[in-house]
Amino acid sequence: MKILVVGGGTGGTIVANNLARRLSGEIRAGKVKITMLSASDKHMYQPGLLYVAFGQMMPDELYRDQASLLESSVDFHVDPVEQFELDKNQVKTKSGKVHMYDVLVIATGSRIVPEQIPGLAEGAETFYSEAGAVKMFKRLREFQGGKIAVVVGVPHKCPIAPVEVIFSLNDYFKARGIREKVTIKYHYPIGRIHTIKEVATWAKPEFDRMGIEYETLFNVKEVDVKNKVVKSEEDTEYAYDLLIAIPPHRGMEVIEKNGLGEGGWIPTDRHKLTLNGHDNVYVVGDTTNLPVSKTGSAAHFEAEVISENISSIVKIGTPVRDYDGKVYCFIETGHDSATYAMFNYQNPPNLKPPSKPMHWFKMSYNKMYWTSVRGLL
Amino acid sequence: MSETKLVDARDTFCPGPLMELITHMKQASVGDTIELLSTDEGSGADVPEWVNKVGHEMLSNEKIEGVWHIKVRKAK
Structure with a gap:
């Protein structure tokens, strides 16, 4: 089975790494191959930009080499997709290459x-x-x-x-x-x-x-x-x-040019996270048209559902989980305190009073992100 | 030619039904109609408040089996 992940942001990277770990046996046996196509060889921790704007973080702290974040079994190419040919289960890239797939994950993100x-x-x-x-x-x-x-x-x-x-x-x-x-x-x-x-x-x-x-x-x-x-x-x-x-912000130009969604947002099933009408095409993170926050947190929880389901399809022939709309957002309430909002489709957030430990947790998470995006946390 | 579009914002807290409506109003053309579905109890009042202030046209606003169905025409 060929699994193609298009986009190397938070959602795409977690999907690829999570799948590489879940399907390590199948990959070693040559039954599964995971390929990622991205527009950049760098990965940016976008939430860090707020700290840069207040002199609390330096720009070089925001980046890692994308290849260094991926499991070694993921075949990674800096070669952005320009054409999605869903009826043929293939994409064409900027360099002119054609990549066939059995399962496609679109994680192209958004732009301001x-x-x-x-x-x-x-x-x-x-x-x-x-x-x-x-x-x-x-x-x-x-x-x-x-x-x-x-x-x-x-x-x-x-x-x-x-x-x-x-x-x-x-x-x-x-x-x-x-x-x-x-x-x-x-x-x-x-x-x-x-x-x-x-x-x-x-x-x-x-x-x-x-x-x-x-x-x-x-x-x-x-x-x-x-x-x-x-x-x-x-x-x-x-x-x-x-x-x-x-x-x-709006979705990426390539999504609009390929007619995949108005405003660059792809119509996505809110529980299955598949492109409406295409059960072998998943959409994650900012790329979806879901009425949930466009955040790394939403992308993370969606990515876990997608990778668990693709993995279970490989192993037992059926998906096992639905996305429940889960989002967890830290809320920095100044330079030394924070709280958080956690909610899903059914349950609104219940805000706790801001505290210093929650701020320290957020500051720690700014470093732990690199573990999280590797699919380890 | 004007279009009618359905925006399903049921069971969402963030960005929420009114933000979803504003997003789609920005993408729409003058004359288009958007029907917003919302399970947020406040939508029945919040949405008309914004529509009237910004100068769009409220076409209908009714609650059916716990869901607000709010139709708005883009006027400018």
Whole structure:
């Protein structure tokens, strides 16, 4: 059986490693072969970008060589897929090679698209790339006081990030002793300060305690870069000195070009994690159109289900698990405390009070990620 | 030609039904209709609040067997 994993981010890498371990006997016997095709020879720990933006992590800590993360039995190529030919069970790559498969796992991820909002790319700081995070830190470092606006595009990666950046800004300027010179205003697309009701209920008094201003029902329409004004689709506006954006994102261009899903999001069965109408094609992580968070955590739990099911299909001819929508999100509540939100399709999160040990756990996880992505944790 | 699209946001807490609707409204063309399905009790009020504030058109809003069926037409 030929298993082809397209994409080497969190989801794809965990699937490949987990399968390589579960199917080690079959691989040694020559009955199974796992191939991964990726656009990059590097693997980035994306959650680390928030720390880079606040000078708490250096960019080189975010990367490992992708080949070093994979089980030796995974046949890895830096050669991105350009054409998906699902009716022929094959893909074509940038180099022109054709790869046949029996089972395909699509894990191409998503990309930020600040350019979809006029003025946002030019006028806002973001922390969704190495260069962006470093630039944002330098802007914060030179900031001596004034009005900071935080705005949130839709849809966006990691729905907890907008709240985390607020806590981090508060602690960063407190540590510099100029918090009272800085106005922080948070703008959020829906009618409360976070999409998860329990997070909104918990965060609101925290924002009040920190002196954070907020405006809800604010969807960014455009940024007047010259006059430093951000405007909403709801016809309100705010004049800022420094603009920080959680940019909108969408699925990868190759998914859209191949007609696999509107916006680059592939229609996916929410329990089986297969591409609708194709039982031998699995979709993982940001690539799905599932109504779950686009986070490494969701990708991780989905990847475990996918690899367990592909493995069981090889061994007993049938999948054994359904994805229940599980997501576990750390929530950094400043530079020395954290909490978490865990939920699935049926059960909302039950937030615990922030604590220092939870922050230390998150800091530890920033290192343990490399074990996790190897499929060991 | 305008289209009608179904957005199934039942049993989701994050990003949640209204975020799902906003996402699909951004992808839609003016004149398109989106029907949102939601099991979030708050959707019956939250969604019309946003639709009215941003200036889209509420077509219908009803709860059937525990599921909100909310139809919205993109107006701008």
